Amino acid sequence: MSARRRDSQTTAAARAGRRAELLATAAEVFASRGYAATTVREVADAADILGGSLYYHFDSKEAMVDEILSVFLADMWSAYDKVIASGLGARETFEALITESFRCIERYRPAVVIYQNESKHLATNPRFSYLVDSQQRFREMWLSVLDRGVTDGILRADLDTGLIYRFIRDTVWVAASWYRTDGPLPAEEIARQYIAMVLEGILTT
Amino acid sequence: MSARRRDSQTTAAARAGRRAELLATAAEVFASRGYAATTVREVADAADILGGSLYYHFDSKEAMVDEILSVFLADMWSAYDKVIASGLGARETFEALITESFRCIERYRPAVVIYQNESKHLATNPRFSYLVDSQQRFREMWLSVLDRGVTDGILRADLDTGLIYRFIRDTVWVAASWYRTDGPLPAEEIARQYIAMVLEGILTT
Amino acid sequence: MSARRRDSQTTAAARAGRRAELLATAAEVFASRGYAATTVREVADAADILGGSLYYHFDSKEAMVDEILSVFLADMWSAYDKVIASGLGARETFEALITESFRCIERYRPAVVIYQNESKHLATNPRFSYLVDSQQRFREMWLSVLDRGVTDGILRADLDTGLIYRFIRDTVWVAASWYRTDGPLPAEEIARQYIAMVLEGILTT
Amino acid sequence: MSARRRDSQTTAAARAGRRAELLATAAEVFASRGYAATTVREVADAADILGGSLYYHFDSKEAMVDEILSVFLADMWSAYDKVIASGLGARETFEALITESFRCIERYRPAVVIYQNESKHLATNPRFSYLVDSQQRFREMWLSVLDRGVTDGILRADLDTGLIYRFIRDTVWVAASWYRTDGPLPAEEIARQYIAMVLEGILTT
DNA sequence: CATGAATGAGGGTTCATTCAT
DNA sequence: AATGAATGAACCCTCATTCAT
Numbered sequence: 101m102s103a104r105r106r107d108s109q110t111t112a113a114a115r116a117g118r119r120a121e122l123l124a125t126a127a128e129v130f131a132s133r134g135y136a137a138t139t140v141r142e143v144a145d146a147a148d149i150l151g152g153s154l155y156y157h158f159d160s161k162e163a164m165v166d167e168i169l170s171v172f173l174a175d176m177w178s179a180y181d182k183v184i185a186s187g188l189g190a191r192e193t194f195e196a197l198i199t200e201s202f203r204c205i206e207r208y209r210p211a212v213v214i215y216q217n218e219s220k221h222l223a224t225n226p227r228f229s230y231l232v233d234s235q236q237r238f239r240e241m242w243l244s245v246l247d248r249g250v251t252d253g254i255l256r257a258d259l260d261t262g263l264i265y266r267f268i269r270d271t272v273w274v275a276a277s278w279y280r281t282d283g284p285l286p287a288e289e290i291a292r293q294y295i296a297m298v299l300e301g302i303l304t305t
Numbered sequence: 306m307s308a309r310r311r312d313s314q315t316t317a318a319a320r321a322g323r324r325a326e327l328l329a330t331a332a333e334v335f336a337s338r339g340y341a342a343t344t345v346r347e348v349a350d351a352a353d354i355l356g357g358s359l360y361y362h363f364d365s366k367e368a369m370v371d372e373i374l375s376v377f378l379a380d381m382w383s384a385y386d387k388v389i390a391s392g393l394g395a396r397e398t399f400e401a402l403i404t405e406s407f408r409c410i411e412r413y414r415p416a417v418v419i420y421q422n423e424s425k426h427l428a429t430n431p432r433f434s435y436l437v438d439s440q441q442r443f444r445e446m447w448l449s450v451l452d453r454g455v456t457d458g459i460l461r462a463d464l465d466t467g468l469i470y471r472f473i474r475d476t477v478w479v480a481a482s483w484y485r486t487d488g489p490l491p492a493e494e495i496a497r498q499y500i501a502m503v504l505e506g507i508l509t510t
Numbered sequence: 511m512s513a514r515r516r517d518s519q520t521t522a523a524a525r526a527g528r529r530a531e532l533l534a535t536a537a538e539v540f541a542s543r544g545y546a547a548t549t550v551r552e553v554a555d556a557a558d559i560l561g562g563s564l565y566y567h568f569d570s571k572e573a574m575v576d577e578i579l580s581v582f583l584a585d586m587w588s589a590y591d592k593v594i595a596s597g598l599g600a601r602e603t604f605e606a607l608i609t610e611s612f613r614c615i616e617r618y619r620p621a622v623v624i625y626q627n628e629s630k631h632l633a634t635n636p637r638f639s640y641l642v643d644s645q646q647r648f649r650e651m652w653l654s655v656l657d658r659g660v661t662d663g664i665l666r667a668d669l670d671t672g673l674i675y676r677f678i679r680d681t682v683w684v685a686a687s688w689y690r691t692d693g694p695l696p697a698e699e700i701a702r703q704y705i706a707m708v709l710e711g712i713l714t715t
Numbered sequence: 716m717s718a719r720r721r722d723s724q725t726t727a728a729a730r731a732g733r734r735a736e737l738l739a740t741a742a743e744v745f746a747s748r749g750y751a752a753t754t755v756r757e758v759a760d761a762a763d764i765l766g767g768s769l770y771y772h773f774d775s776k777e778a779m780v781d782e783i784l785s786v787f788l789a790d791m792w793s794a795y796d797k798v799i800a801s802g803l804g805a806r807e808t809f810e811a812l813i814t815e816s817f818r819c820i821e822r823y824r825p826a827v828v829i830y831q832n833e834s835k836h837l838a839t840n841p842r843f844s845y846l847v848d849s850q851q852r853f854r855e856m857w858l859s860v861l862d863r864g865v866t867d868g869i870l871r872a873d874l875d876t877g878l879i880y881r882f883i884r885d886t887v888w889v890a891a892s893w894y895r896t897d898g899p900l901p902a903e904e905i906a907r908q909y910i911a912m913v914l915e916g917i918l919t920t
Numbered sequence: 921c922a923t924g925a926a927t928g929a930g931g932g933t934t935c936a937t938t939c940a941t
Numbered sequence: 942a943a944t945g946a947a948t949g950a951a952c953c954c955t956c957a958t959t960c961a962t
Contacts, residue, residue: 543836544751544836546749546751546752547751547836627832630892631748631749631752663919664918664919665918665919666915666917666918666919666920667919668911669908669911669912669917670900670908673900673905673908673909673912674912674917676890676893677886677909677912680885680886680889680890681882681885681886684885684889685881685885688881695875695878700878703874703875703878704878704882706873706874707874707882707916708912708916708917709916709917709918710916710918711912711913711914711915711916711917712870712871712874712879712913712914712916713870713871713914713915714868714869714870714871714872715871
């Protein structure tokens with residue numbers, strides 16, 4: 101009985117572990133080749149199993165990206181929510197959000213790349229409607245921070261906040277496509293320089 | 306005689322015109338659906354002809370993107386080269402290059418989107434080796450401008466110019482994915498605000 | 511009036527001439543590339559016109575081979591018939607038929623090659639039922655000559671005449687695939703050696 | 716353990732068997748309809764599977780003919796090489812080569828037919844350069860045998876050996892197009908009569 | 921859990937053919 | 942007579958997916 105229980109526990113844990121392994125592999129491949137251009141066989145090859153075998157673990161190719169993106173977004177929002185809930189001032193919030201973003205990139209690089217490259221196309225599928233929701237929520241969050249910054253007199257009022265928002269969104273996330281964990285600059289240093297650049301500009305003062 | 310000449314002129318012009326028309330349509334579709342995910346039939350549908358008919362004008366789907374990208378890049382570089390050749394100071398060069406970039410986006414939006422989204426994958430194909438060349442040349446051009454800016458004491462020396470370069474590259478081009486010709490802000494205004502943001506930052510001074 | 515007549519005569523003659531020219535070109539191309547593997551465009555290219563233009567002269571690609579083969583077969587049979595009708599002895603008939611065959615090859619090489627390579631497949635099409643008829647008539651003609659040879663004591667009786675027939679048929683016609691008008695051996699010399707070989711064998715006596 | 720071994724043996728054998736089965740089917744269809752004119756679907760229909768399924772076993776239609784022809788040629792040359800290596804006299808070599816050829820036809824009829832009909836066109840493709848090599852080697856082998864025959868005084872000197880070579884080549888192989896395993900004459904009898912015909916001629920002596 | 925074989929829809933491409941000019 | 946553009950069926954091939962073992 102206890103043997104059986106241990107067995108099933110082991111099995112369940114192993115199954116979950118295998119699942120995570122396969123998802124990590126899939127994310128890597130999707131990120132580097134592009135979701136649409138990646139064949140299920142390529143994912144399977146990278147995981148050293150046969151194409152059909154993936155279907156024991158996942159319902160479909162779509163289900164794989166779905167899980168990859170959901171997990172990433174859930175974690176990202178949990179981090180953002182903590183920042184928002186901590187009641188910081190506009191500037192501190194700004195910096196914390198950007199730092200959190202770069203941390204996300206560090207932890208979920210492949211997922212972020214997929215998100216960047218594919219979410220526009222995936223979003224047309226009802227299954228991925230949460231991508232649209234997330235994007236909208238993201239926009240509202242940032243605009244609220246930026247507007248607060250303008251109101252508080254911290255941010256320049258002569259710039260379109262919509263433009264600033266896009267500016268930030270684009271540069272932060274696109275970093276996922278070139279950021280390497282083993283590169284010369286650690287995530288925190290990149291975040292620091294990035295924040296300096298965005299806040300103070302690149303001109304000498 | 307003159308009738309014949311006009312005829313052949315009309316014919317030649319019509320032919321080139323049709324080609325350009327089809328390319329414009331294809332660029333639009335590739336940009337919105339993604340090159341790999343777009344079927345030749347979708348392009349044909351958008352052009353109101355049958356799939357096979359495209360092959361009267363183009364050798365292959367690949368030949369279409371090739372032409373779309375080559376034309377855009379040729380024009381872009383001709384604009385950049387003029388700026389470089391005009392012997393402006395570092396700051397003026399900086400501003401002129403960015404303004405030219407936004408003008409390119411305005412004129413070649415779909416091509417720029419395709420360039421952004423697909424060039425990484427396309428570049429693995431020898432046929433598109435010019436994409437790699439262009440990217441390298443682009444990088445060298447910007448680094449040279451930025452380094453000159455630092456040397457001249459115009460740009461901050463405490464930031465990694467490689468990071469600034471990527472920062473600029475990403476934000477400028479990614480604008481193609483949201484820029485609309487009929488949007489509220491004209492290209493020049495966007496360029497102006499963008500330059501202000503990058504040079505002076507978004508903080509109040 | 512007379513001008514008009516001369517015109518229409520000229521036109522009709524020219525049309526027939528053009529037709530023959532195009533057919534000769536088509537035969538050459540079909541022979542060298544294979545009928546099925548040859549595209550209408552390839553024929554047109556060889557004739558220095560556009561693909562669609564061929565349809566002014568011929569109803570279809572099929573109509574072209576049809577005409578090529580019919581003309582050749584009609585001429586061949588007219589030659590054979592003369593031989594048969596001339597009441598020669600078995601051996602003289604044998605030699606005359608073979609000589610006639612090599613003459614045909616000389617005059618209609620491309621048509622003969624097409625006949626050799628494609629008639630089996632074409633024959634499944636009712637339009638080309640005459641190919642089957644011709645083959646059967648050919649077989650009967652030769653068997654009759656060979657049987658007469660055996661009866662007259664001229665040909666060996668220990669060989670299957672069916673086998674001899676195939677033997678002759680194959681070697682004679684297949685020569686079309688390697689025979690060149692400008693080669694070292696003229697048609698008559700080839701016929702002579704060929705006849706010697708078949709009749710007397712290749713051993714020294 | 717032994718069960719597992721038997722399993723894997725069975726599997727491997729079954730796999731090779733299936734491959735061979737499919738190749739045999741393909742060869743049959745290619746031979747009867749012509750390679751170019753045969754669609755992959757026709758092959759699949761004949762094998763009672765769907766068109767796409769063939770691509771699980773073979774890379775392409777081309778890969779199928781390639782394997783069909785390579786296997787046949789390899790076996791043929793292994794047989795020829797044995798004959799050549801056995802150091803027989805000119806006449807015995809002659810007879811042995813022809814007998815071997817008819818045996819090849821018996822065993823590889825469809826492959827031989829394909830070889831006859833398609834090798835000229837296939838040979839333009841670098842992948843099939845071995846066809847050209849084989850033809851050249853074949854020619855050299857025969858000319859060497861024939862020349863030896865003339866030198867030894869066994870063969871007539873008044874005939875062009877190049878012509879004899881073509882004569883033999885054509886008649887032997889073309890037999891594949893009419894030879895039926897279940898026909899009235901067994902391969903050895905055909906070879907015997909064929910050799911008699913070629914060596915001694917068809918005239919009474 | 922994984923394999924091997926097959927499915928079947930659909931994708932890029934070719935090509936005989938048509939037709940207005 | 943010939944052109945140039947288009948048609949549409951069919952072709953080779955790919956790939957997500959299924960399923961018996």
